[in-house]
Amino acid sequence: MATIGVGIIGCGGIALQNHLPGIELCPDTQLLGLCDSSAEVLERAVQQTGVTVSTQDYNELVRRDDIHAVIIATPNATHAPMAIAAASNGKHVLCEKPLGLDQAETLDMLRCARENGVRHMTAFTYRFVPAMRYMKYLVESGGIGQPYHIRTCRLQDWGDRNLGWRQLSHMAGSGELGDMLSHRLDYAHFLIGDMKRLTADIRRFIDDRQGQASDLEDWVTVMAEFENQATGVLESSKLATGRGEGARSQDYCEINGSEATMVFQLANPNQFQIARRGQAGLETIDVPSEFLVWPGTSRDPSQGDPGINFRWDQDFEFIDAIRNQRECDPSFLQGARVQAVMDLALQAAVDKTWLDVQYPGG
Numbered sequence: 062m063a064t065i066g067v068g069i070i071g072c073g074g075i076a077l078q079n080h081l082p083g084i085e086l087c088p089d090t091q092l093l094g095l096c097d098s099s100a101e102v103l104e105r106a107v108q109q110t111g112v113t114v115s116t117q118d119y120n121e122l123v124r125r126d127d128i129h130a131v132i133i134a135t136p137n138a139t140h141a142p143m144a145i146a147a148a149s150n151g152k153h154v155l156c157e158k159p160l161g162l163d164q165a166e167t168l169d170m171l172r173c174a175r176e177n178g179v180r181h182m183t184a185f186t187y188r189f190v191p192a193m194r195y196m197k198y199l200v201e202s203g204g205i206g207q208p209y210h211i212r213t214c215r216l217q218d219w220g221d222r223n224l225g226w227r228q229l230s231h232m233a234g235s236g237e238l239g240d241m242l243s244h245r246l247d248y249a250h251f252l253i254g255d256m257k258r259l260t261a262d263i264r265r266f267i268d269d270r271q272g273q274a275s276d277l278e279d280w281v282t283v284m285a286e287f288e289n290q291a292t293g294v295l296e297s298s299k300l301a302t303g304r305g306e307g308a309r310s311q312d313y314c315e316i317n318g319s320e321a322t323m324v325f326q327l328a329n330p331n332q333f334q335i336a337r338r339g340q341a342g343l344e345t346i347d348v349p350s351e352f353l354v355w356p357g358t359s360r361d362p363s364q365g366d367p368g369i370n371f372r373w374d375q376d377f378e379f380i381d382a383i384r385n386q387r388e389c390d391p392s393f394l395q396g397a398r399v400q401a402v403m404d405l406a407l408q409a410a411v412d413k414t415w416l417d418v419q420y421p422g423g
């Protein structure tokens with residue numbers, strides 16, 4: 062395949078901000094088709110990209126011979142039918158997180174992608190943060206000793222504004238759990254490993270968001286014990302008044318090991334803080350240059366907003382995996398593993414108990 066033709070399904074917030082510039086950086090790759098169920102959003106995307114193939118029906122896009130791969134960036138409830146239609150038509154699929162509404166859906170997606178021999182990827186964007194990749198390197202190379210604790214805190218102030226599909230269970234599946242905590246669950250897997258058991262709680266403080274009922278949680282906490290004995294406390298809220306939103310609001314991860322503590326904050330993705338055993342406090346260090354971009358990408362890390370631009374590397378990973386006929390990292394399997402934890406967390410919140418985690422087989 063000389064040029065890889067790409068279609069985007071869902072031309073809303075994340076597609077144009079993350080995936081469009083990511084695809085533009087991939088060699089011998091062309092965005093050829095756009096799909097959005099909203100005529101207005103579709104027209105705006107056509108104007109912005111100059112792409113001439115556009116449709117409101119994703120089935121039309123996935124049947125085209127010139128499109129080899131699709132990026133799904135639509136509300137969560139649509140991920141499974143779209144990914145299954147795309148894979149069944151032989152298209153490689155990069156799908157946004159959370160991968161599906163529940164574990165059964167995500168396993169169907171994984172099975173279908175495998176049966177059709179296509180590449181499949183879940184957009185767990187945080188794996189591409191330079192500091193996160195360097196922290197992973199330090200954990201794996203023994204730089205922090207035995208991991209004791211992981212602590213993540215995602216605090217935003219979304220107030221009582223209307224969240225559209227994000228506040229509806231039939232569209233989103235879960236609230237803050239799938240929206241924000243799913244990333245943290247994935248990088249807890251990435252940095253620390255498998256969970257052994259967990260408990261969780263969720264809370265909805267706002268039932269009506271500017272005239273529209275919300276039936277999903279706006280706060281969640283998961284407490285976990287990992288297979289390697291480490292403990293985790295992962296909290297996420299949309300109601301941290303005054304904290305702001307997005308990349309500049311509180312997005313914190315701390316790992317305490319026997320030899321060192323590491324602290325990451327998304328506000329400074331190319332730096333993090335470390336304190337070694339015996340030290341009195343944290344020092345800020347730069348992430349070494351070899352971790353600033355994903356291997357092979359031509360992205361210049363000195364250009365643009367570092368809080369945004371690392372996100373483009375995930376599209377490079379997707380296209381590179383297609384080109385080199387290898388598994389994407391992270392694949393649908395990682396999406397299904399996070400979904401297993403999410404389903405269990407919701408159950409634990411209802412049952413008010415600890416539950417053993419059982420991951421889907423590899």
Ligand SMILES: NC(=O)c1ccc[n+]([C@@H]2O[C@H](COP(=O)([O-])OP(=O)(O)OC[C@H]3O[C@@H](n4cnc5c(N)ncnc54)[C@H](O)[C@@H]3O)[C@@H](O)[C@H]2O)c1
Pocket residue numbers: 070071072073074075076096097098099102117119134135136137139157158159184185186225240
């Ligand atoms: N990886 C990340 O960091 C990240 C960040 C934000 C959002 N997301 C995920 O991306 C997805 C989209 O989020 P968003 O913020 O861009 O939402 P959005 O509401 O801004 O955009 C979604 C778009 O999908 C379109 N759409 C809805 N149903 C459709 C259908 N059946 N066919 C075609 N188009 C359809 C909507 O018209 C809308 O334009 C969600 O799954 C979300 O969780 C991931």
